Amino acid sequence: APLVLRLVAASVSVAEKAGAIVRNVFNSGELGVVEKDGKNDLQTQADRSAQECIVQSLSRQFPKVTIIGEEEPTGETVDESHLETRLSEEVLKVVCPQNLQSVKDEDVVVWVDPLDGTKEYTEGFLDHVTVLIGVAVNGKAVAGVINQPYYNYKAGPGATLGRTMWGIVGLGAFGVERLVPPADKRIVTTTRSHSNKLVTESIEAMQPDEVLRVGGAGHKVLLVIEGKAHAYVFATPGCKKWDTCAPEAILHALGGRLTDIHGNALQYHRDVKHPNTGGVLATYSDHDWYLSRMPESVKAAVKP
Template sequence: MTFDPGTPAPDVVADDHALSAWLAEVAGRRLLEVREEGLTGKELKNAGDQAAHELLMELLAQYRPDDAVLSEEGKDDKARLDAAKVWIVDPLDGTREFSEPPRDDWAVHVAVWQDGDLVAGAVAQPELGETFNTGTPPVVPARTSTRPRIAVSRSRPPAFVEALAAELDAELVPMGSAGVKMMSVVRDVADAYVHAGGQYEWDSAAPVAVARSAGLFTSRVDGSELRYNQDDVYLPDVIVCRPELSEQILAFVAAHGTEA
């Protein structure tokens, strides 16, 4: 059966914030459908990556034909470097978790870069029925934990984060997708996400855009600005945290580095 994404309202098409949220939500619905097709393991991973990528490329070609696109699953067309606007997408962030139903810690990322910076973005967590977006910036709840909580990879947490946790007397909270980890700070499931190594622009663009809109602190681990639509899309490190934790985290990294 052919998937029908529906037609967005004219006001959604006219606004990058609203369109990014709609695109992420629609791709998420497509992925939920793929999850019900009876595939497992690598076949499910590949089917999810392909289905979400193809749908997003089709819809962006329809609704933003003049904009460039950078997708994890697509060829990197360097023409984007001369474009005024670039959509940076990760059609399925957390492919491993997606392939392990009923896990819900996977996401769809859709971000918009324009004239040098992120200007819009959305992160859909389909199994939660949530799409966090810059059009309606999330309100971060008051912190409910007495100890800081740091979101980390459930499979390969950076070693230095354990030392950081000891320094802050923090609890480590394992979970999947990078976007899910960053949204966990938005949701008061964690208070910080600190990562170094093995990420690219599409891993963090949309979550960083949403986190910024919610008033959270974002930077690279050395405190420098996160830059997108670069010639080299490798962007290995990121901090997303409640503002009150940023100085302690940056001071620890400055003193100890990320090789511990």
């Protein structure tokens, strides 16, 4: 199978394993919280172990592919029980889009967020948490895998806990379906724990009927895909390439758009600076309307 398909097939299995690690750490009660850059930029044992699972599992199978993860390696010996080397059969049976069939190792960067929504994870907002593995080819997000370890956790004992979604631009997405949001109101989603004046000003400018302040970039893009929100608006730096690569690819695969707040495409090549300094705007429709509503003062402060 072509490299991109094998990478996605491996990432689906690896993301499921990482999702199980995220649940196990929470069940253990030993979150091992470390402040990286103040009380709103945390790392837990789940971030560390899930990152080890993903980066070690993928780098052993794809030694020539560049893999960039959010967390620093711990330097401890690798826990072999965290490795996952199976390939998802569901992925291997699809036909890879023509333009991605002959991609070479050196054209690829894999962006890994082992746990997106860490702050919310430590506060028990468990459905805000996702595991994100994005595949970029020549600087563009082309494929993504999202595992949501606590999907359905409020649905009662009969429900299956957790889900995995994946998509390839030009093919489509699986494990998640596009649902249309209410037509009679405008619902905007944004950060819950990283707000500031720019965020507030830009949200107000969109004249929303409702604002969903929730954790996780992956989670917020899922709200847009599944019609719970019309737009994800984040007009401040903060968010990084590993936060957006996988969600962007899946949203694009389903016909939506994710850009910075000026309408520029995000870049994902290996030398790019990690922060999305131009902010994030994700929509399904009316993208240009949201861009046009963005205040000039905010645009001047949030440059790509």
